[in-house]
Amino acid sequence: DIQMTQSPSTLSASVGDRVTITCRASQSIRPWLAWYQQKPGKAPKLLIYSASSLESGVPSRFSGSGSGTEFTLTISSLQPDDFATYCCQQYDTYPLTFGGGTKVEIE
């Protein structure tokens, strides 16, 4: 299985901060990576697919980059609604696998 490793596991930030989360794959997954946002008690929500494509309706402050084994999710200016857990998912190879998540907390 392809292992997805996210860092950091927890991130403390303030409203207005620029935030970057990293996801590393144990082998190349080309651009086949998605990012999700999850709030407590809710299902995840798709933010980014194909490493850098913004899902319809997702604010433009979210962006993704990377290819191969290293990827980043950036929030350009953190908003109150953005405090949540973010996880990555590779869909290059079965079984589909997810990263362990990064919790973005209020500093």
Place this chain on the structure above:
Amino acid sequence: QVQLQQWGAGLLKPSETLSLTCAVYGGSFSAYYWSWIRQPPGKGLEWLGEISHGGVTKYNPSLKSRVTISVDTSKNQFSLRLRSVTAADTAVYYCAREGSHSRFVVSWGRGTLVTVSS
């Protein structure tokens, strides 16, 4: 806008079979792959498997043949069965819709907490 409505038993004893069903409302049922994903309390997401409208399945090998996903195209529903459950299977189970050509998840059900306890 597609909606996924899921249901099934929320409390099981060890060795029993977990059974969940997901109904799809709106959008095309035949154009996509449909999957089950779970999340143990406080942990990350685990993909269990997927099924196409035509019944083609892919499973996570980690479940060691305990899992079966089936589809009922007449009702636009798909189902999960997980045999011989243990406490390690305690999780929120989500049904989900993948992309038509790519296996990221576009839509999610609300999730069902399944607890395995004697």
